[in-house]
Amino acid sequence: MxxxxxxxxxxxxxxxxxxxxxxxxxxxxxxxxxxxxxxxxxxxxxxxxxxxxxxxxxxxxxxxxxxxxxPFTEAISFQIRCADEAEADYYWDALTGDGGEEGVCGWVKDKFGVSWQVIPPGAIDLIADPDPGRAARATAAMMRMKKLDVAEMRRAADAG
CATH class of the missing domain: 3.30.720.100 (Signal recognition particle alu RNA binding heterodimer, srp9/1)
Incomplete structure (x- = not known):
């Protein structure tokens, strides 16, 4: 190292x-x-x-x-910025498998208790949208999710 x-x-x-x-x-x-x-x-x-x-x-x-x-807590986590939905699915499955657990808003805890945030492309852009209404609607949609669904977040943001 x-x-x-x-x-x-x-x-x-x-x-x-x-x-x-x-x-x-x-x-x-x-x-x-x-x-x-x-x-x-x-x-x-x-x-x-x-x-x-x-x-x-x-x-x-x-x-x-x-x-x-x-022990580990969710106070510390690692973000995985994924290139596409397939990569997000891969990390979600790999980290929740074999004793890991799903959290909310894209968070998972692996089998060792370490917390990760699996971030598909576009998710951060939606919750940080310069239009406060769009950002609020995307964030509200995200808060109801476990694994992030960017298409659903986008639909919510556009519903204003």
Missing amino acids: SGKGFTTCLWFDGNAEAAADHYLSVFKDGKLGRIGRYTDAGPGQAGSVMVVEFEINGQQFIGLNGGPQF
Whole structure:
């Protein structure tokens, strides 16, 4: 990992390596970095994974097996700006599958508890429309959705 930019550290409860493997299977533009293991100095069991470095879509991460003290919350999430509806469907399915869960307004929580926002093209433009009425109607439609349906948001925005 380079010294430029930021590295996001995600605190896991013993499953950082499994999480990194999962993310590398979901995001095709990724790579695994170094894996650091606990030594006899602790605090984890000697030989078990302490940290795993990985990169997805150009973003650097470290998964830290820190224990159960600090679970993930929706206060932090990662936005995935999708190129098209097919890509949005892919990420939605990949992140909600195998124990993940759907949220509202395009949010999902993966099986590790990490929150993601799956953003299809055009969604942000609609809720940020310079016409306040169009933006309000698109936003109101979005608030009733789980997975974002841009065509429906557009219909709502145009209904004024």
